[in-house]
Amino acid sequence: MIGKIIIGKSFKGCISYCLSPKQGQAERAEVIHYNNCYGDKNELIRQFEELREHNPKLGKPVIHVILSLAPGDKVRPGLKEAIAQECAENLGFADCQYLAISHNDTQHQHIHIIGNRVRYNGKTVSDSNNYRQIVRFCRKMEQKYNLTKVLNPRRYLSSVNQLIPREDxxxxxxxxxxxxxxxxxxxxxxxxxxxxxxxxxxxxxxxxxxxxxxxxxxxxxxxxxxxxxxxxxxxxxxxxxxxxxxxxxxxxx
Incomplete structure (x- = not known):
């Protein structure tokens, strides 16, 4: 599993990208989990923007996580939802607004998680060390659910392990x-x-x-x-x- 995190500005752009169909791919997206939000694309955008106003000084309130399974790995919908929830917990926004979307427009399964970094009390979900956290999370999911193991980026290894030749x-x-x-x-x-x-x-x-x-x-x-x-x-x-x-x-x- 490979994880990617994007900290962004626009809920409208992110939600629209993840939920809107592409030409010839009307069924590319399926919402597999709602957390403190509900409704269609426009309703979701409105709800996320309303909560954003609790912290108007925050320039980048969007956390967008992409979890891509290795080619050949297949997981059932219920397990995708569980992985998305564990990811939100791991990155510290499990009690915030977020939704998880499964995409089927590529050869490999992948999940998009769109979260609001603004909490209901107006405080901000930290994005410190997010990249290290998502790497550790992916290794944990691979072991827990018997998924194909992917190498950690070399920069996240200890100085000793960076010197060891690796099988990629x-x-x-x-x-x-x-x-x-x-x-x-x-x-x-x-x-x-x-x-x-x-x-x-x-x-x-x-x-x-x-x-x-x-x-x-x-x-x-x-x-x-x-x-x-x-x-x-x-x-x-x-x-x-x-x-x-x-x-x-x-x-x-």
Missing amino acids: QRKNILKRAISRALQEAKDLNSFLSLMKSSGYTVDKGRGIAFIDAQKVRTKGSEIGYSLQNIQETIERLNNRQIISPRQYRGIRI
Whole structure:
């Protein structure tokens, strides 16, 4: 599980983004939990804005948490709700206004939690150390619910653990996808199409990078697949499959 926290200004923008359908995806969003709020999009925006007025000096009252499960992980709706509630408790806004929304517009399951940092007494929910807290929370959920384990960002490790080489499953999955695509590709364009069908967006310029379904960007050079290396591999593998006329004359059938 990967967690992302955004501290923002606009409840209208955040709630509208999370609840409004996209073209061709009318059922992309489902509210799985209301806490001290209710109603449709417009009613929710009004309620959040009204409570915001209890602390008008707070410039960024929105806490927006995105919890993305690893590809292949599936949890039932009731468990999504439980995870959202535990997240609100962990980040200190369980007694505030918040709602949890499940999105099904990508290949991996993910949950949006929109919370009001303004408490009913006008005090503010602290955003101190939120990023460390969400990392610890994700590791806790992985263990508790037997989800795919994701590496902590290196900057959140102790100085000793930062020196230990780590097995990065995300990069291993990407390398396997690249290897499969190289075996099938006839040229660079077909390689790019094969990577797209594997769920990756390819950013190609002077170099090449791959963006997975969770929007994590990995440079090809970081995993031994620079653009030059990919092009040379495609050419080598395809040349290996071609038999020249001279070679053909020497083959006995």
